[in-house]
Amino acid sequence: QSGSVAANPEQYDESYLCPVQVGGQTLNLDFDTGSADLWVFSTLTPASESTGHAKYNPKTSGKAKSGYTWNISYGDNSGASGTVYADKVVVGGVTATSQAVEAATSVSTQFMQDTDNDGLLGLAFSTINTVQPQQQTTFFDTVKGTLAKKLFTVDLKAGTAGTYDFGYIDNSKYSGTITYVPVKTTNGFWEFTAGAATANNRSLGSVGDAIADTGTTLMYLPTAVTSAYYAQISGSTNSADAGGYIFPCDADVPDFHIAIGGKSFTVPGEYINFTPADNSGEQCFGGIQPNTGIGFTILGDVFLKAMFVVFDQTTSAPRLGFAAQ
Ligand SMILES: CC1CCN(C(=N)N)CC1
Numbered sequence: 001q002s003g004s005v006a007a008n009p010e011q012y013d014e015s016y017l018c019p020v021q022v023g024g025q026t027l028n029l030d031f032d033t034g035s036a037d038l039w040v041f042s043t044l045t046p047a048s049e050s051t052g053h054a055k056y057n058p059k060t061s062g063k064a065k066s067g068y069t070w071n072i073s074y075g076d077n078s079g080a081s082g083t084v085y086a087d088k089v090v091v092g093g094v095t096a097t098s099q100a101v102e103a104a105t106s107v108s109t110q111f112m113q114d115t116d117n118d119g120l121l122g123l124a125f126s127t128i129n130t131v132q133p134q135q136q137t138t139f140f141d142t143v144k145g146t147l148a149k150k151l152f153t154v155d156l157k158a159g160t161a162g163t164y165d166f167g168y169i170d171n172s173k174y175s176g177t178i179t180y181v182p183v184k185t186t187n188g189f190w191e192f193t194a195g196a197a198t199a200n201n202r203s204l205g206s207v208g209d210a211i212a213d214t215g216t217t218l219m220y221l222p223t224a225v226t227s228a229y230y231a232q233i234s235g236s237t238n239s240a241d242a243g244g245y246i247f248p249c250d251a252d253v254p255d256f257h258i259a260i261g262g263k264s265f266t267v268p269g270e271y272i273n274f275t276p277a278d279n280s281g282e283q284c285f286g287g288i289q290p291n292t293g294i295g296f297t298i299l300g301d302v303f304l305k306a307m308f309v310v311f312d313q314t315t316s317a318p319r320l321g322f323a324a325q
Pocket residue numbers: 032033034035074075213214215216298
């Protein structure tokens with residue numbers, strides 16, 4: 001089987017939500033290649049935490065996995081926890097007849113407040129799934145044996161709907177050729193080695209160990225690369241108050257170039273002029289921020305919306321394919 005689902009941007013492209021049928025109910029889920037749990041708001045989530053969200057009702061067709069629990073926390077200190085059911089999940093026409101559906105019994109305020117978001121669909125490696133006493137597979141791992149090709153592609157866009165495709169590569173969605181690089185799976189992420197970064201024809205240094213992460217909004221780069229980038233923008237500062245690098249909204253924000261697999265890819269400067277940093281609209285928050293404390297680079301949505309990316313498990317060695325949109 002194969003299929004395609006729309007990836008609809010939230011305000012400022014902060015995250016992208018995809019309609020998914022869970023036990024016959026449609027929920028809008030944040031597809032996240034940086035985690036491996038499929039969890040949903042549910043009828044088990046306290047009303048005080050789930051107002052405004054679509055909820056999964058396991059009573060319809062869910063089979064309880066007795067004694068199974070899950071508990072996840074994300075980089076931004078958001079998180080959720082709950083119990084586990086087996087149920088039918090359909091993404092863009094691709095059907096998992098029995099997928100572990102993690103029903104939330106508790107969610108953090110960040111999730112409570114984002115009423116467009118009804119949960120997450122993890123697309124990292126199942127080795128980091130949080131279900132106990134027995135780890136469960138991601139939707140992709142559940143269905144991959146039934147897909148025409150064991151791969152999915154990500155085509156996020158700036159300010160408009162993109163797509164996640166499962167089982168095939170749509171050659172109309174990218175320009176030029178796809179450059180493949182090997183993936184390191186030991187941390188459970190789609191992790192690879194990126195190369196040199198430049199802006200305004202100046203070297204910014206090497207990016208190095210990086211993950212392709214649809215669940216993270218911005219790009220978190222090595223501190224040396226980040227400071228060398230903002231040295232090109234007059235008036236930019238690293239503001240503790242704002243929580244990162246900001247600059248005048250009318251600044252000339254240079255394109256960011258990164259080498260992957262020996263090919264150069266460009267993130268337009270306009271994607272890096274990310275959002276107003278304050279109500280005055282005078283200072284803007286940068287789409288490139290330092291990866292301090294993370295341990296590797298995160299290439300999130302600001303990067304991905306300039307790219308077409310193939311998450312490929314067609315061979316025993318997973319790989320990532322990158323092409324310009
Ligand atoms: C390393 C971190 C990257 C951001 N995360 C995520 N997309 N789920 C959490 C893990």
